[in-house]
Amino acid sequence: MIRLEHLSKTYSGRTGTHQALRGIDLHIEAGDVFGIIGQSGAGKSTLVRCINLLERPTEGRVLIDGKDVTAYRGKELAKLRESIGMIFQNFSLFQQRTVLRNVMFPLELRHTNKREAESRALELLKLVGLADKGDRYPVQLSGGQQQRVAIARALANNPKIMLCDEATSALDTMTTHAILNLLRDINRELGVTMVVITHSLSVAQQVCNKVAVLDEGIIVEQGATAEVFGNP
Ligand code: ADP
Ligand code: ADP
DSSP, rough: OOEEEEEEEEETTTTEEEEEEEEEEEEOOTTTTEEEETTTTHHHHHHHHHHSSSOOOOOOEEEEEEEOOOOOHHHHHHHHHTTTEEEEETOOOOSSSSSHHHHHHHHHHOOOOOHHHHHHHHHHHHHHHHHHTTTSSSSSSOOOHHHHHHHHHTTTOOEEEEESSTTTTSSSSHHHHHHHHHHHHHHHHHOOEEEEEEHHHHHHHHSSSEEEEEEETTTEEEEEHHHOOOOO
């Protein structure tokens, strides 16, 4: 479903260049909950941002469903991004919009008619357990609830892939557990392939069936989670 071939990314700045990714080869299959783990600065965010082309790789190719998307621009790129949901550590909700209107946002971008968008957004809020919070504003919700809203918004376009960038790093242990269970349900019930970036081994162990360990832009280990970490 997602294939990265010899992917490299070099950032150039005033102080010189930095090679954030060095020849990454990775295959994420449909239905995987695939963990990308590594310490801060390892290149995890860069890697995931190359999948939806928020970053352009310096070298190598990104294939989605067998299609080389590396050079996509304009309409093709917009369409690709619609098929990939993304959630972040800081939730990135629109603070001036209600919960319902946050979830409607991706549908409004596509000019879905308002009633249809509203009923779809309500359905998604129900799915994440927030059916009664549509008229609240993000600031009125807990961190875990805000991340549920972000998950509902990420699902609005029926994505095949969801990218989760440190999605539980701002949450306490209990809330993290609940959010990871929700992500796993979405993977199983809606068949959404998940890429989970985390610096936490315990998060990876709880939710990922496969993991790749990234260190200074290189994959140093990858495979089934139980094999990489050893059975407890
Ligand atoms: P991680 O997500 O594992 O913390 P990142 O992908 O964010 O790692 O960063 C990998 C390396 O690339 C780091 O050394 C970081 O400082 C550098 N880097 C990331 N984004 C940029 C950028 N836009 N410009 C320059 N360097 C960057
Ligand atoms: P309203 O229609 O309620 O005024 P807006 O569509 O203007 O809401 O957006 C609400 C907030 O979200 C604003 O702070 C705006 O800057 C921000 N925002 C709107 N569109 C985007 C976008 N595509 N990316 C990031 N932030 C956005």
